[in-house]
Amino acid sequence: MDLKPILAVTVGIAIYRGIVSPMLARYFAWRDGPRVQAARRNWRGIYVPDLNVKRGERLFWLAYLGIVVLGLAIGWTIMVPAAG
Incomplete structure (x- = not known):
């Protein structure tokens, strides 16, 4: 029985549930x-979203x-098994 796929799925689920979720x-x-x-005023006096918030989201x-x-x-x- 090959345990690599089971181990890979288990590690992926653990990472998702522990970190990403x-x-x-x-x-x-x-x-x-x-x-x-x-929001801040730009040089023309128009309110624009704070770029730090946008950069943080990106x-x-x-x-x-x-x-x-x-x-x-x-x-x-x-x-995927190695070829050769």
Whole structure:
């Protein structure tokens, strides 16, 4: 019996349930919760969203995408036998 696929799925589920799921829950609670909308006036005097908040959201989604891609790469490496 080959345990590699079972081990890969178990590690993936543990990482998702232990790291990704709580981070997503915290992010969505923060995003949808009662927070002060950060905005500043630009050089023309028009209110625009604070760029630090936007950068933080983009960095979060980039990190999330990186974790997913890394998980897929590790899963592919474990699941596909080496040729030769």
